Amino acid sequence: MTPNTDGLPGLEVVRSIVGALLTWGLVACVAGLVISVIVWAVAHQQGNYSHASSGKTGVLVAAGGAILIGGANAIIGFFSGLGAGI
Template identity: 80%
Template sequence: MVASGLARWSLAAADPGISPNEDGLPGLPVVRSIVGALLTWGLVACVAGLVVSVIVWALAHQQGNYQYASGGKSGVVVSAGGALLIGAANAIVGFFAGLGSGV
């Protein structure tokens, strides 16, 4: 009975032979173009957020308003982190896709 359970497990874990297919659906170049544009918009938004946050941080610190200065610092960190993640999006997805294909 244990041997038949192991045999079923090995059949369930067999590779079905399916891999990503770039020709399977029409419109893939358009989707890639749209995602590339979203990456660009995201980076532009991060730059705008960084500029606004630095201005708020500087003005609030100059006026002694430490609550707004703290908010400006947080905005700088969030904007920089967002730009880091957007810039590394392809590498992150590629890393985890490679990791997942090795499982």
């Protein structure tokens, strides 16, 4: 048995909404990265190493979010394949 891609009404709308959410998520990651880099640079320049560390953490979180969002289809496909093998 395989998933039926045309069995539910409105499936194209749902795909469109999920695609838009992926786009918004990537835009949020870019904004988070830019803000974190600015915080990191300004805090380092002013000698505020606590805020500089927070900026570094923000850079890693934004990059990790972009990796997960960009790889969402592959990740779900991988685990779906594992589940199909059970």
